[in-house]
Amino acid sequence: MATIIHDIDEMRRRADSIRASGQRIGLVPTMGALHDGHLSLVRIARERTDAVITTVFVNPTQFGQGEDFERYPRDLARDLALATAAGTEILFAPKPAAMYPAAYRTFVNVEGLTDVLEGAVRPGHFRGVTTVVSKLFMITKPHIAVFGQKDAQQTAVIRRMVRDLNFDITVVVAPIVREKDGLAMSSRNVYLTAEQRREAPVIHRSLLLAEEVLRSGERDASAVRKRMGELIARDSSGITDYVSVADAESLREIDFCSPGESLLVSLAVRFGTTRLIDNTTITL
């Protein structure tokens, strides 16, 4: 079984001693409630490094008022077993009060990239993400860190942060892992009712539709967004938060798709109180 570490200083000493022995560290930051998507990240880290540290921390600073911080699923024993089986050597699960003591005041912010898409709907979310990821980087001292493409904007923001702040860490982005019916794996899928669960794969189908429409010659991004929105409305009870066709690096919405341009097609859909996101990257 992987070693569980809760204490920040102990984690730091352990990371130092792994590095001192010449081994390479791979980090997989998670909020727990591990599913096959997370485990794919652990396996990738395991292939590329000698010691995988999986972190489990439901980070309060990335949840907004009224979001699901309190009810976010937590099951450390299960996470430990799954993370171990996938190749984790250390599971680091710090306490919120140790990560954010009373006098805490410091935040890392990637400006611009974070006020669109998820950031527009969840103000402050990415400031919480970049802050906690910075802290986890400092504490676990990884050579590489693996993130999932499911959170496409998050990976763009973290890549930018790593470059900008000169973190000496290689960011690896792993493909989305899906259920058999196409629904992207997410810790939030457990919130869905049976009926919502049946409907939710429409999110993935809307991405396949976007790809098909673009490949068949449509260049007007607003037409693509419209087709996706119509499909969601027709085939489900989901409420679309946004549908985006954006430049994959700047995350700016585009009007017309140019050949060679890398596009991030993404959306967020609410089923009742459960909010799901998904995306695909397309280069025409």
Place this chain on the structure above:
Amino acid sequence: MATIIHDIDEMRRRADSIRASGQRIGLVPTMGALHDGHLSLVRIARERTDAVITTVFVNPTQFGQGEDFERYPRDLARDLALATAAGTEILFAPKPAAMYPAAYRTFVNVEGLTDVLEGAVRPGHFRGVTTVVSKLFMITKPHIAVFGQKDAQQTAVIRRMVRDLNFDITVVVAPIVREKDGLAMSSRNVYLTAEQRREAPVIHRSLLLAEEVLRSGERDASAVRKRMGELIARDSSGITDYVSVADAESLREIDFCSPGESLLVSLAVRFGTTRLIDNTTITL
């Protein structure tokens, strides 16, 4: 002579190899125009570590509109000679375009501590300081970093940042170095006319007055501020930006000084277009 390194990746590799050889790195971040104050920091770093990296970088992001970024004194050859003599092994002088490439978007901010005193007069200043210091930490990978008490708020902000973001670096704060007449050493002193230079030691005398007044029993902080301001006005042509008697940790202005409380008495005075700061810490 110390090695000059301009390239970020080369500095990083060099820091890695120093660390790999088991040596300890001491960092002294400066904006150049080195004086005896800076050199005292280099000597302290030299005493405590095996390899001192002195950085010289006039950081654009910590200067506001209309401040002295353009005319800030620069003389790398002189800095190299002085830094070497004081015990520097590597002088790291990166280019602004390498530190802040066109797509740069990430900033580190210590909230609360940075909107008073210097931060109130220089909005955005500390955001620039904490950002560049974070970057320099990442690039030079020091075990300890030495800062001067002259920039009292800066040291409080950096200590907070290091704790909050879990930088594995010991922050050492070195005492203010003064000219014979008491004027705190500063790269900006060269801006002073002969007349202003004669008057400027009144800043230090106002701090000595504050100490005397407090030691003789005055507990009303506003009375202390008033006495300091009156002295500056009476003995010089300087314009007082602020006079502060604050809690040394929270930097909040206090009304009454309590026994045992650690006070930061600080002020900023403008002589023509030259703005000077100074401070002292007093525990009653």
